[in-house]
Amino acid sequence: MGYDPKNPMEGRITDLGPRYYGDMLPPVIKENKGTWLYHEIIEPGVLVHVAENGAKVFTVRCGSPRLVTVNYVRDICDIADKHCDGHVRFTTRNNIEFMVDAEEKVAELKATIATYGNKFPIGGTGACVTNIVHTQGWIHCHTPATDASGPVKAVMDDLFEYFGSMSLPAQVRIALACCLNMCGAVHASDIAILGIHRTPPMIDNERISGVCELPLAIASCPLGAVKPAKATVNGEEIKTVKVNAERCMFCGNCYTMCPAMPLADPEGDGIAILVGGKVSNAKSAPKFSKLVVPFLPNTTPRWPETVKVVREILEAYAKDAKKYERVGEWAERIGWEKFFEKTGIPFTEKSIDDYRLAYDTWRTTTQFKYTSHTAAYTK
Amino acid sequence: MAKHETPLLDELEKGPWPSFVTDLKQQAETKPECWDILGQLELSYKDRITHWKHGGIVGVFGYGGGIVGRYSDVPKQFPGVEHFHTVRIAQPSGLYYSTENLRALMDLWEKYGSGVTNMHGSTGDMVFLGTRTENLEPLFWDLTHDLKQDLGGSGSNLRTPSCCLGESRCEWACYDAQEVCNHLTQHYQDEIHRPAFPYKFKFKFSACANDCVAAVARSDFSVIGTWKDNIRIDQAAVKAYVDGADGYPSNGGAHKGGNWGAFDIQAEVIDLCPTQCMWMEGDELKIDDAECTRCMHCINVMPRALRPGAQQGASILIGAKAPILDGAQFSTLVIPFIEVKKENDFEDIIDVIEKVWDWWMEVGKNRERVGETMQRIGLPTFLSVMEIEPLPQHVKEPRSNPYVFWKEEEVPGGWDRDIKEFRKRHAM
Numbered sequence: 152m153g154y155d156p157k158n159p160m161e162g163r164i165t166d167l168g169p170r171y172y173g174d175m176l177p178p179v180i181k182e183n184k185g186t187w188l189y190h191e192i193i194e195p196g197v198l199v200h201v202a203e204n205g206a207k208v209f210t211v212r213c214g215s216p217r218l219v220t221v222n223y224v225r226d227i228c229d230i231a232d233k234h235c236d237g238h239v240r241f242t243t244r245n246n247i248e249f250m251v252d253a254e255e256k257v258a259e260l261k262a263t264i265a266t267y268g269n270k271f272p273i274g275g276t277g278a279c280v281t282n283i284v285h286t287q288g289w290i291h292c293h294t295p296a297t298d299a300s301g302p303v304k305a306v307m308d309d310l311f312e313y314f315g316s317m318s319l320p321a322q323v324r325i326a327l328a329c330c331l332n333m334c335g336a337v338h339a340s341d342i343a344i345l346g347i348h349r350t351p352p353m354i355d356n357e358r359i360s361g362v363c364e365l366p367l368a369i370a371s372c373p374l375g376a377v378k379p380a381k382a383t384v385n386g387e388e389i390k391t392v393k394v395n396a397e398r399c400m401f402c403g404n405c406y407t408m409c410p411a412m413p414l415a416d417p418e419g420d421g422i423a424i425l426v427g428g429k430v431s432n433a434k435s436a437p438k439f440s441k442l443v444v445p446f447l448p449n450t451t452p453r454w455p456e457t458v459k460v461v462r463e464i465l466e467a468y469a470k471d472a473k474k475y476e477r478v479g480e481w482a483e484r485i486g487w488e489k490f491f492e493k494t495g496i497p498f499t500e501k502s503i504d505d506y507r508l509a510y511d512t513w514r515t516t517t518q519f520k521y522t523s524h525t526a527a528y529t530k
Numbered sequence: 531m532a533k534h535e536t537p538l539l540d541e542l543e544k545g546p547w548p549s550f551v552t553d554l555k556q557q558a559e560t561k562p563e564c565w566d567i568l569g570q571l572e573l574s575y576k577d578r579i580t581h582w583k584h585g586g587i588v589g590v591f592g593y594g595g596g597i598v599g600r601y602s603d604v605p606k607q608f609p610g611v612e613h614f615h616t617v618r619i620a621q622p623s624g625l626y627y628s629t630e631n632l633r634a635l636m637d638l639w640e641k642y643g644s645g646v647t648n649m650h651g652s653t654g655d656m657v658f659l660g661t662r663t664e665n666l667e668p669l670f671w672d673l674t675h676d677l678k679q680d681l682g683g684s685g686s687n688l689r690t691p692s693c694c695l696g697e698s699r700c701e702w703a704c705y706d707a708q709e710v711c712n713h714l715t716q717h718y719q720d721e722i723h724r725p726a727f728p729y730k731f732k733f734k735f736s737a738c739a740n741d742c743v744a745a746v747a748r749s750d751f752s753v754i755g756t757w758k759d760n761i762r763i764d765q766a767a768v769k770a771y772v773d774g775a776d777g778y779p780s781n782g783g784a785h786k787g788g789n790w791g792a793f794d795i796q797a798e799v800i801d802l803c804p805t806q807c808m809w810m811e812g813d814e815l816k817i818d819d820a821e822c823t824r825c826m827h828c829i830n831v832m833p834r835a836l837r838p839g840a841q842q843g844a845s846i847l848i849g850a851k852a853p854i855l856d857g858a859q860f861s862t863l864v865i866p867f868i869e870v871k872k873e874n875d876f877e878d879i880i881d882v883i884e885k886v887w888d889w890w891m892e893v894g895k896n897r898e899r900v901g902e903t904m905q906r907i908g909l910p911t912f913l914s915v916m917e918i919e920p921l922p923q924h925v926k927e928p929r930s931n932p933y934v935f936w937k938e939e940e941v942p943g944g945w946d947r948d949i950k951e952f953r954k955r956h957a958m
Contacts, residue, residue: 317783
């Protein structure tokens with residue numbers, strides 16, 4: 152018996168929830184859960200955890216493109232069956248972790264992983280650039296201003312040396328969101344890649360009254376730029392909306408609510424770069440990422456402008472920051488004027504906040520550093 | 531479904547990072563709809579806009595969410611992605627799998643879908659990417675009957691909760707994040723599957739302040755582990771760090787690839803402590819725990835010498851969200867310390883959750899995240915609804931403007947006054 156469309160509620164099972172995690176833990180994890188004493192990163196991508204009773208678990212972490220096929224997952228299962236008693240896990244940054252219970256098993260595991268070529272690069276631990284948390288982009292979403300999988304691949308190819316090494320001042324979290332709904336971690340990452348629009352929505356008057364709840368579209372605008380309006384379609388007066396283009400900052404939220412207000416545009420759309428966010432409470436409180444590059448074009452298929460800026464920020468940080476300093480801690484210590492000077496990123500008015508509580512971000516002190524930007528004043 | 535030329539995407543097969551294009555091409559040999567996925571994506575790379583139509587409402591009977599409908603705007607060109615719905619599968623807490631379960635899930639998806647997945651979605655679900663409407667019910671039937679597992683959440687409801695790996699493989703876990711995550715996911719199945727809220731609501735559980743699941747930034751209800759007694763110090767291990775002994779690398783070895791010189795406990799720990807509450811006395815490290823804000827830095831740097839205290843629990847912070855509509859928010863500290871007790875089925879946390887929901891379901895506006903409701907109504911009112919005494923810990927700093935509301939009953943004599951009485955003492 153299977154699903155019967157004539158009796159859809161018959162035999163239906165609901166509200167099962169997920170599988171119980173406890174049934175799928177590797178034995179060494181199950182036995183020592185809650186008794187771990189300390190850990191060490193033995194080498195890039197390889198960790199050991201030691202329990203109170205001396206038991207050890209060795210973890211080998213591998214990168215993954217997140218967008219993967221059933222074939223790819225079966226390869227993971229083959230490795231886990233061969234070396235890890237049929238257990239494997241994924242991380243909160245979409246890396247893969249294979250675990251074994253003895254040091255001598257690590258080399259064999261690594262040797263098997265190596266037979267898959269570049270499918271499972273080992274790394275992502277310690278003071279590195281680990282996997283990029285990212286979104287759907289053009290592979291599945293209807294509101295993106297850029298792609299996700301493509302730019303992530305291009306940036307990780309360029310920064311690959313930093314995935315398998317631990318030479319940075321601290322771990323660097325890069326995230327990407329393909330629109331400013333920011334699904335994921337863009338608002339709180341060391342370096343963030345964000346899809347943005349620069350053109351107001353178009354209004355499809357022939358469709359709007361059939362497909363939209365106009366009050367929702369009006370309420371969806373953070374700046375009150377969407378107003379009720381009337382229009383004539385085929386000689387008939389219909390209710391619609393109009394957008395005050397002067398007040399629109401192209402967030403796309405009205406399109407989320409109303410299919411008759413599309414705004415995607417090949418030339419207008421592109422990428423903004425934000426930096427300096429973090430979620431950990433270590434040393435400093437969690438920080439939001441700040442906008443430092445207002446626009447880079449969608450240059451498919453490899454987004455060279457974006458790749459270049461991300462590397463420039465990373466290298467300026469790697470050269471200048473102190474041990475344990477996250478990108479945001481570094482930028483705040485040296486001052487944002489020095490951040491722009493050291494990274495060589497041009498400062499524009501687009502980085503100056505003009506939304507509601509913007510005043511709190513302006514400089515209300517005489518404390519500033521002279522930089523290349525103030526050269527005219529120091530000649 | 532024929533193979534399409536993909537000159538732009540072919541460029542993404544180059545380079546050392548694993549290529550999703552190569553993977554999809556290999557999968558296309560047995561799942562030909564993958565050619566159409568690549569074909570439509572190539573068209574997006576050429577046109578530089580998305581080719582998915584707006585929205586899409588599909589699902590399974592009994593549930594109001596779990597599946598994200600999607601349709602191609604070029605279905606004639608790419609019939610394999612005419613329907614391309616996403617199915618969210620509830621993931622095990624901590625993302626540990628048996629290969630038996632993973633293989634069964636992959637077999638199911640090969641049978642009913644495109645064979646393409648996300649491992650995992652940002653909220654935590656395993657994501658099956660791309661199937662047709664008529665496959666949804668049969669897939670759900672097999673998922674529940676054969677695999678004994680369920681869909682995740684979508685829509686204006688409780689979304690799929692997620693957690694860090696917690697006690698399973700971390701010495702810093704201050705509570706069993708996986709257990710509470712799993713328990714509350716099961717406890718609130720109805721709220722996950724049948725949207726009843728003003729907008730979406732997320733739980734995330736991090737077992738310490740390093741916050742490996744980003745609870746403070748990515749969940750409306752953030753439970754973050756902490757302790758209330760003293761950091762446990764092993765002075766012999768402190769000395770081993772200071773002496774640079776084998777097996778005692780700073781930060782658990784996280785900086786092994788850098789040229790940072792010998793470990794300097796003064797510069798790397800004591801001087802970086804945000805409250806300056808640490809010092810050395812001879813070979814002994816001292817901590818004034820009353821001044822410690824439990825940021826984790828010293829513990830992160832010397833994991834073999836320092837451990838979180840033994841009286842463990844969690845802080846509860848509420849209201850994180852992304853920018854839309856009123857700007858991004860982190861969660862705000864509401865409950866400084868709460869025990870996370872399995873013995874009473876986490877009742878204390880459930881009480882807090884339900885107080886938030888009772889209030890927000892009543893006063894929250896359409897599509898207003900709880901963090902925005904808190905801003906609109908004000909933290910003082912929110913705290914009184916939550917029956918929590920205001921504490922200095924609730925603010926970063928006291929307000930600087932003097933625009934203070936008083937309740938009438940707080941003011942002797944109340945607000946009902948007679949101008950004639952006032953004029954007797956103060957003529958105009």
